[in-house]
């Protein structure tokens with residue numbers, strides 16, 4: 546059975562380039578898409594202030610009226626002791642979602658650190674992650690999401706804020722057979738394939754804090770037993786473009802990506 550996942554990030558209530566029109570477009574487009582699951586991978590707010598969280602909370606309620614959602618914080622959400630509002634108004638800062646009929650599981654992690662833009666997963670959360678990955682059957686797609694980027698993103702200027710413990714995390718992902726990683730943060734969509742693992746970054750869905758020729762966007766993943774399609778959706782126009790597609794196989798009870806195709810990015 547095919548399952549549709551929407552990944553949005555970098556919403557940024559309180560940011561001067563935040564656009565109500567883009568937010569309204571997003572809500573309408575996602576309603577029309579009628580996904581099975583929505584992942585919000587960080588930066589709902591800009592300064593972590595309570596009034597930004599109030600707006601974010603209303604937005605999340607609207608998404609939740611469409612389908613099940615899971616949310617993790619980003620660096621901006623952790624500013625000014627913002628995580629107390631996150632926990633009160635949004636909920637837990639990490640999550641596990643098992644979809645048996647869809648053949649996938651998603652683990653969400655908190656990569657934020659108070660008042661700094663750098664991020665890390667940290668030793669305790671890494672141990673928790675290993676424990677949870679051990680519980681996921683090997684024959685389904687293992688997905689992990691967190692806000693900061695795991696790998697450098699082209700066309701984003703000088704590299705900064707890459708996850709501080711990205712090396713340790715890469716080791717865990719490789720050892721535990723993680724297939725897909727979903728990140729945000731840089732406001733530039735991108736996809737990399739490293740060994741047999743995909744790292745997919747989403748753009749900013751609702752702001753015009755954009756780099757180069759990129760546009761406000763978010764990701765759509767279509768997962769079934771034969772493969773995974775990734776589409777990039779332009780929040781401004783609704784235009785959908787295939788970013789990547791993957792064939793998958795279950796060999797000796799081990800789910801893996803067997804071949805892939807990545808398409809050209811950043812075209813208007």
Ligand SMILES: [Fe+2]
Pocket residue numbers: 588619620621692729730731
């Ligand atoms: Fe961020």
